[in-house]
Amino acid sequence: METLGFFDQVYEVVKLVPPGRVTSYGAIAAYLGSKGSARMVGWAMNQSHKMSYNIPAHRVVNRKGLLTGKAHFGGYDVMRQLLESEGIIIEGDQIINFGERFWDPAKELFPL
DNA sequence: AACTTGACGGTCA
DNA sequence: ATGACCGCCAAGT
Numbered sequence: 173m174e175t176l177g178f179f180d181q182v183y184e185v186v187k188l189v190p191p192g193r194v195t196s197y198g199a200i201a202a203y204l205g206s207k208g209s210a211r212m213v214g215w216a217m218n219q220s221h222k223m224s225y226n227i228p229a230h231r232v233v234n235r236k237g238l239l240t241g242k243a244h245f246g247g248y249d250v251m252r253q254l255l256e257s258e259g260i261i262i263e264g265d266q267i268i269n270f271g272e273r274f275w276d277p278a279k280e281l282f283p284l
Numbered sequence: 285a286a287c288t289t290g291a292c293g294g295t296c297a
Numbered sequence: 298a299t300g301a302c303c304g305c306c307a308a309g310t
Contacts, residue, residue: 196292196293197291197292197293198292198293198294201292201293201305208305208306209292209293209304209305209306210291210292210293210305211290211291211292211293211304211305211306211307212292212305212306212307213291213292214290214291214292215290215291215306215307215308216291217291218290218291218308219307219308220291229291232291233291234291234292234293235292235293235294239291240291240292241291242291243291244291
């Protein structure tokens with residue numbers, strides 16, 4: 173029986189992303205296996221603001237390192253400011269040096 | 285109950 | 298390299 177829903181598992185992973193690093197919707201979905209798709213992770217982030225927990229949703233971007241979710245942070249550049257405050261450089265909506273900033277749960281975390 | 289809409293990503297032309 | 302297409306499936310209409 174599943175104690176935790178898919179969304180909860182997503183939130184657990186996101187909370188483990190270190191400051192100054194980012195991961196992607198697809199990477200989280202892959203880490204959680206066949207339980208959900210990247211779209212579901214995106215939907216989980218969409219709902220994350222309703223959670224009492226503090227979810228660092230700004231550390232989740234798309235697979236190219238683009239800030240595709242920025243519109244959901246209230247102000248137009250809130251997501252960008254949060255990332256820059258952690259030392260991440262952004263031009264336009266693109267994270268610079270995305271390869272070095274990328275944090276892959278499948279490689280950094282133990283298997284589920 | 286049926287149809288549309290995405291914070292996505294892989295494939296193919 | 299760029300763009301269309303499509304599978305994914307929870308929520309909102």
